[in-house]
Amino acid sequence: MTPSSIVLADSRCTIHAHVSLADMTTFRVGGAAEWFIAPKNLEELQASYAWAHEQKLPITFLGAGSNLLISDQGLPGLVIATRYLRERSFDDGVCQITAYAGEPLPKLAWQAAKRGWAGMEWAVGIPGTVGGALVMNAGAHGGCTADILAEAHILDADGSIQILTMEDMAFQYRSSVLQQHSQPVVKAVFQLHGDKSVKEVQATTQSHLNHRLSTQPYDWPSCGSVFRNPLPRTAGWLIEQSGLKGYTLGGAQVAQKHANFILNSGNATATDIFTLIRHIQHKVEENWSLLLKPEVKMLGEFPQIP
Numbered sequence: 001m002t003p004s005s006i007v008l009a010d011s012r013c014t015i016h017a018h019v020s021l022a023d024m025t026t027f028r029v030g031g032a033a034e035w036f037i038a039p040k041n042l043e044e045l046q047a048s049y050a051w052a053h054e055q056k057l058p059i060t061f062l063g064a065g066s067n068l069l070i071s072d073q074g075l076p077g078l079v080i081a082t083r084y085l086r087e088r089s090f091d092d093g094v095c096q097i098t099a100y101a102g103e104p105l106p107k108l109a110w111q112a113a114k115r116g117w118a119g120m121e122w123a124v125g126i127p128g129t130v131g132g133a134l135v136m137n138a139g140a141h142g143g144c145t146a147d148i149l150a151e152a153h154i155l156d157a158d159g160s161i162q163i164l165t166m167e168d169m170a171f172q173y174r175s176s177v178l179q180q181h182s183q184p185v186v187k188a189v190f191q192l193h194g195d196k197s198v199k200e201v202q203a204t205t206q207s208h209l210n211h212r213l214s215t216q217p218y219d220w221p222s223c224g225s226v227f228r229n230p231l232p233r234t235a236g237w238l239i240e241q242s243g244l245k246g247y248t249l250g251g252a253q254v255a256q257k258h259a260n261f262i263l264n265s266g267n268a269t270a271t272d273i274f275t276l277i278r279h280i281q282h283k284v285e286e287n288w289s290l291l292l293k294p295e296v297k298m299l300g301e302f303p304q305i306p
């Protein structure tokens with residue numbers, strides 16, 4: 001019989017069996033992790049990561065779960081949620097923020113604004129963590145993670161820390177090298193600029209937040225934009241022109257306020273959302289001969305839909 005938890009000898013941290021992941025994503029859907037831990041410090045992260053390697057288990061990292069669709073069948077192996085790895089420091093002399101993987105982006109954006117440090121205003125409305133931002137090259141309002149990253153600290157399976165520079169990260173639109181080599185982000189150093197006033201940086205930050213609240217449906221569970229924008233068009237425009245605004249499938253709905261958002265209107269399953277994603281792709285391709293590429297990361301097994 002599988003035990004319900006395992007205590008790792010050295011770090012004394014506990015790895016739990018069969019933990020529901022639905023509440024760990026902003027879509028609020030998904031099955032259970034075979035094994036799960038949310039490390040509270042670097043030692044627990046090192047120990048659990050090493051354990052999964054020894055056991056030859058698949059490993060999945062989770063930040064705030066704000067860009068994830070996890071299947072209803074859940075995930076095999078160990079899921080490591082880094083959202084509680086929180087610590088940050090501010091180097092006033094050089095306008096640098098050092099933040100652990102679990103630090104929320106909006107909090108950092110406001111802390112930077114309070115100091116009058118420019119460069120992170122775009123992050124105020126992105127409900128993710130530092131770890132997810134580095135993996136996704138999160139961005140908005142013309143700015144992104146790649147613009148401000150000085151160093152990324154990544155954990156190796158032997159417990160050592162590797163420091164990656166901007167160049168090592170190979171950032172592209174909503175992508176970085178970390179999408180190819182799944183290793184945990186431990187922390188990041190961000191370089192901001194001290195050439196603006198506190199008032200100016202706070203005003204830009206607030207105006208970005210106001211804009212997002214007025215144009216995006218923040219009051220319902222979602223993953224933000226589901227598809228990448230096939231520039232020069234936006235995915236939202238193509239979906240709207242395909243007549244899909246408000247289209248509902250089970251508990252999943254194309255948002256009225258922003259057609260590139262799919263909302264969990266209360267009782268959606270991951271399969272509902274996945275099926276709606278495929279339906280949108282099919283309709284847009286039919287109308288525009290263009291296949292929309294998902295920005296959301298889909299983890300686990302989903303039904304085959306032709």
Ligand SMILES: Cc1cc2nc3c(=O)[nH]c(=O)nc-3n(C[C@H](O)[C@H](O)[C@H](O)COP(=O)(O)OP(=O)(O)OC[C@H]3O[C@@H](n4cnc5c(N)ncnc54)[C@H](O)[C@@H]3O)c2cc1C
Pocket residue numbers: 026060061062063064065066067068082101125126127128129130131132133134135136137138139140183184185186217218222223224225297
């Ligand atoms: C309402 C809403 C608005 C949004 N607006 C934007 C936007 O404007 N711009 C934008 O870019 N995104 C946006 N997003 C999507 C999302 O917030 C970003 O992609 C964010 O960077 C994801 O961060 P996360 O911590 O939630 O990562 P998760 O969604 O948990 O994970 C994303 C990826 O990062 C990996 N990961 C997470 N943490 C770690 C770690 N510590 N080590 C290694 N890998 C890790 C995961 O394995 C996964 O591959 C929005 C989402 C919502 C819900």
